Amino acid sequence: MKQTILARRYAKAIFTVGQEQGKYEEYNDALTAVAGLYSSMPELVDALTNPLYPVDVREKVMAGMIDSMEVDSVMGNFLSLLVQKKRVEILPEIAEAYETMVDEEKNISHGTVISAVELSEGLRQNVQVTLEKLTGKKVELTTSVDPSIIGGIIAKVGDLVLDGSIKTQLAGLKDSIKGRE
Numbered sequence: 001m002k003q004t005i006l007a008r009r010y011a012k013a014i015f016t017v018g019q020e021q022g023k024y025e026e027y028n029d030a031l032t033a034v035a036g037l038y039s040s041m042p043e044l045v046d047a048l049t050n051p052l053y054p055v056d057v058r059e060k061v062m063a064g065m066i067d068s069m070e071v072d073s074v075m076g077n078f079l080s081l082l083v084q085k086k087r088v089e090i091l092p093e094i095a096e097a098y099e100t101m102v103d104e105e106k107n108i109s110h111g112t113v114i115s116a117v118e119l120s121e122g123l124r125q126n127v128q129v130t131l132e133k134l135t136g137k138k139v140e141l142t143t144s145v146d147p148s149i150i151g152g153i154i155a156k157v158g159d160l161v162l163d164g165s166i167k168t169q170l171a172g173l174k175d176s177i178k179g180r181e
Contacts, residue, residue, distance in 0.1 A: 003090050006090060007090045010082070011094045014075070017078075024101075026075075027075055032099065033069060035094070038092060039092050044065075045089075048061055049089050055084065058088075059080060063076075066079055107137045111140070111141050111142070112142045112156050113155050114143075115143065115149070115152075115154075116147055117145065119143055124141065131157050134157075135160060139157055149165035149166065149167045149168075150165065150166040150170070151166040153165065
């Protein structure tokens with residue numbers, strides 16, 4: 001079960017401290033790395049969350065990770081606190097919420113562009129510039145190819161969806177023809 005609200009609270013707490021110390025980007029890198037390890041190693045998940053292991057053993061496992069990653073004392077204390085409070089299982093969600101806060105601080109949005117064929121670099125940059133003008137933010141684009149849209153593109157940035165696909169235009173034409181009958 002996702003505990004998004006709780007994850008956001010923890011992320012907000014460490015983000016505020018990171019901002020005050022001017023290390024919020026460094027903390028983002030550390031949280032992303034720890035969350036990546038946590039997600040990719042089931043034995044680590046077991047070592048940090050299994051209630052059969054005493055809390056002090058779980059704390060030693062986290063301390064070993066903290067030492068090997070060479071994070072600063074504030075981030076180390078934060079990660080240790082997650083073990084003590086038995087909140088390590090929401091670590092990936094905390095990292096995700098934290099990254100969202102960093103993106104908001106830097107005025108960055110993430111967007112996707114779906115096209116029927118691979119976009120040339122020039123066209124991709126034109127789409128990116130247009131989306132940046134529309135949103136007023138820097139946009140980091142992810143592109144994908146879906147031949148089922150026949151032609152055109154579908155661009156999504158946050159809540160903004162621009163659907164210029166031929167598939168959608170044909171569906172609209174079909175609906176308008178049906179409406180006349």
